[in-house]
Amino acid sequence: DxxxxxxxxxxxxxxxxxxxxxxxxxxxxxxxxxxxxxxxxxxxxxxxxxxxxxxxxxxxxxxxxxxxxxxxxxxxxxxxxxxxxxxxxxxxxxxxxxxxxxxxxxxxxxxxxxxxxxxxxxxxxxxxxxxxxxxxxxxxxxxxxxxxxxxxxxxxxxxxxxxxxxxxxxxxxxxxxxxxxxxxxxxxxxxxxxxxxxxxxxxxxxxxxxxxxxxxxxxxxxxxxxxxxxxxxxTLNYKGLPEEAAEQQDSPLYSAEELLGLAPWDHSCTLPVQLILSRLLDGSRFQEFKAKYGTTLVTGFGHVEGHLVGVVANNGELSRDASLKGCHFVQLCAQRSIPLLFFQNTTSHPVAPASITQAEAHSSRLKAQASMMAAVACAAVPKITLVIGGCYGTDSYVMCGRSFSPNFLFLWPNARVGLVDSRQTWDSDPTGDKSEQKQLKEKLEEESSAFYSSARLWDDGIILPQSTRKV
CATH class of the missing domain: 3.90.226.10 (2-enoyl-CoA Hydratase; Chain A, domain 1)
Known part of the structure; x- marks a missing residue:
């Protein structure tokens, strides 16, 4: 409408x-x-x-x-x-x-x-x-x-x-x-x-x-x-960027219409991102990189419309191991001149650590995310980012958000992008003023929606999940 x-x-x-x-x-x-x-x-x-x-x-x-x-x-x-x-x-x-x-x-x-x-x-x-x-x-x-x-x-x-x-x-x-x-x-x-x-x-x-x-x-x-x-x-006699001849392409084995049912609506959890990739990549073929390590980030190679791409897809919280794996993979793609395709969908993590062990894990993850962030920023290859679910805080930067200048950034209609998950704002402070917490929650809910983002040109448009491959 x-x-x-x-x-x-x-x-x-x-x-x-x-x-x-x-x-x-x-x-x-x-x-x-x-x-x-x-x-x-x-x-x-x-x-x-x-x-x-x-x-x-x-x-x-x-x-x-x-x-x-x-x-x-x-x-x-x-x-x-x-x-x-x-x-x-x-x-x-x-x-x-x-x-x-x-x-x-x-x-x-x-x-x-x-x-x-x-x-x-x-x-x-x-x-x-x-x-x-x-x-x-x-x-x-x-x-x-x-x-x-x-x-x-x-x-x-x-x-x-x-x-x-x-x-x-x-x-x-x-x-x-x-x-x-x-x-x-x-x-x-x-x-x-x-x-x-x-x-x-x-x-x-x-x-x-x-x-x-x-x-x-x-x-x-x-x-x-x-x-x-x-x-x-x-009569310009202008070639622009050379178009590479795309390899012969196969349609995915699964219908793109099924992406409507796979688009994440509950941003407190994630679904296996491979379900989405199998409906977008040629022939549903995906050569995964470090499949057993840092499993909350899925990386690997595939083809879209015959063009080879490196896929970096959230599959849960961006942990230390996942960030190190992402850093390694992004550097490989940059070295091989392979375009990068980012799929953002992360679960939010606690604002403050609840224990010394959690604090140490946060510090370790921070350093690893900084390494991946630097790799993404310095990768001199085309980058396209698609927000398919929730993406909060620094995870948005690490996964090539708007401030990291992807060539294009698109959202699915269900996408949520924000500094924090609105549900955590008052959960983290149970003693705070309830009316203020409610106002803050409503404000964050509105400002993290895909339509709020697109109205302000924080992205290049909202696309329907089933149209993703065509775009």
């Missing part, structure tokens, strides 16, 4: 205004004209829901990865039906994440610009800091220096700072009658000088194609614009 809701942008009335009155295509119709087919990996579609400043469906822009003329590209497409295309802090964060993925994977970047600029009441949250709006333009410059192509379409308003996005791209297209580009629009000109000027006169397609030279291509319609972008990409 949530995905269906965000797919409609600002709602049916806003779409009607956008398409009928403004004579523009809805953002998802634009993508159909741009991409080779309708299938693409959409990133963080639930971002922007339930935020303190209200709902901003899909953070006001659609981002994802798909093929254009056979070339893998990442796109950032503004949705002007959401808040009139106004840029909110969550929208800045989503665009920066798309650029980060483009940098990591050397993907061609395509910008479909249709935005009214920043939302001024929240300017302190999207303008002045290092990871605010200006970082978008910085990233454009860095990608250009790295030889990563960027192209843009001005398919609506392109105002204020947003005007730099197409002008910093290698090639840009502007659409007649609907595309406008200026630092200050007609209302500001009127307020400053008392002079009325139309959007077309101030920054329309003809002006920027014939006079200013800000646009490289003039398109008389949206269809023509996206055909032009496809032609540009077909």
């Amino acid at each position: 949530l995905l269906e809701r965000v797919s409609k942008g600002g709602g049916e009335d806003a779409i009607l205004r956008h398409t009928q009155r403004n004579k523009k295509l809805f953002v998802r119709e634009r993508l159909k004209l741009l991409l080779d087919d309708d299938h693409f990996l959409e990133l963080s579609p639930l971002a922007g829901l339930g935020l303190p400043y209200g709902d901003v469906p899909a953070a006001g822009c659609v981002t994802g990865i798909g093929k254009i003329c056979g070339v893998w590209c990442i796109f950032v497409a503004n949705d002007a039906t959401v808040k009139g295309g106004t840029l909110y802090p969550i929208g800045v964060k989503k665009q920066l994440r798309a650029q980060e993925i483009a940098l990591q994977n050397r993907l061609v970047s395509v910008y479909l610009v249709d935005s009214g600029g920043a939302f001024l009441p929240l300017q302190s949250e999207l303008f002045p800091d290092k990871l605010h709006g200006g970082k978008i333009f910085y990233n454009e410059a860095i990608m250009s220096a790295m030889g990563i192509p960027q192209v843009a379409v001005v398919c609506g308003s392109c105002v204020a700072g947003g005007a730099y996005i197409p002008t910093m791209a290698e090639e840009s297209v502007i659409i007649d009658n609907i595309g406008t580009l200026f630092l200050a629009g007609p209302p500001l000109v009127k307020a400053a000088t008392g002079e009325y000027v139309s959007p077309e006169e101030l920054g329309g397609a003809k002006l920027h194609s014939e006079v200013s030279g800000c646009s490289d291509h003039f398109a008389s319609s949206e269809k023509e614009a996206y055909e032009c972008i496809r032609n540009i990409i077909s």
Whole structure:
């Protein structure tokens, strides 16, 4: 239901205004004209829901990865039906994440610009800091220096700072009658000088194609614009990261639909993670590493869609032996240039040791986890993290959580991610104030849910368990 809701942008009335009155295509119709087919990996579609400043469906822009003329590209497409295309802090964060993925994977970047600029009441949250709006333009410059192509379409308003996005791209297209580009629009000109000027006169397609030279291509319609972008990409002569020829693949022996019943809901215990791996790996084949040692972490090699991967999967508490085993395995994969696939699902452990023996075990585990943490951070191979159940505290870091910059991080809908398990917060202090404990429990329960995380772009999206292999 949530995905269906965000797919409609600002709602049916806003779409009607956008398409009928403004004579523009809805953002998802634009993508159909741009991409080779309708299938693409959409990133963080639930971002922007339930935020303190209200709902901003899909953070006001659609981002994802798909093929254009056979070339893998990442796109950032503004949705002007959401808040009139106004840029909110969550929208800045989503665009920066798309650029980060483009940098990591050397993907061609395509910008479909249709935005009214920043939302001024929240300017302190999207303008002045290092990871605010200006970082978008910085990233454009860095990608250009790295030889990563960027192209843009001005398919609506392109105002204020947003005007730099197409002008910093290698090639840009502007659409007649609907595309406008200026630092200050007609209302500001009127307020400053008392002079009325139309959007077309101030920054329309003809002006920027014939006079200013800000646009490289003039398109008389949206269809023509996206055909032009496809032609540009077909002549980039850009290979990006080489695609390895995948080995012949076999489907898992067990149905992926069964993952729905295997997704852990009770985070106080775990189920054998091999049950999940057998429904994701090619032919359900898994070459386990150190199978008899550190059994609360499962490591080994398998194939997904014909590609060899190293699997690191929680199978209980991340103990000392499990951490040492994980450190060894991650270093092996780094040495052999094998991508790593992390499955996070840990049971929580007591906040404080109950005995000297437990305290000594905690210290021993701490050192081992630090070693694995360093190995994960330094492994110069692609890393993908999937949170399939509960993941608490430092275990999230050791298992390549968001702060360890995996190439992608996805959650199953049942996932719980938090510093501590909310059930332990008051269990560890039975003498505390009951009302305060209840409030804290409710707060932690809300903030550790998958949907809370995805709304704030702490991940790259929530995926259904049965769709995991496809993603």
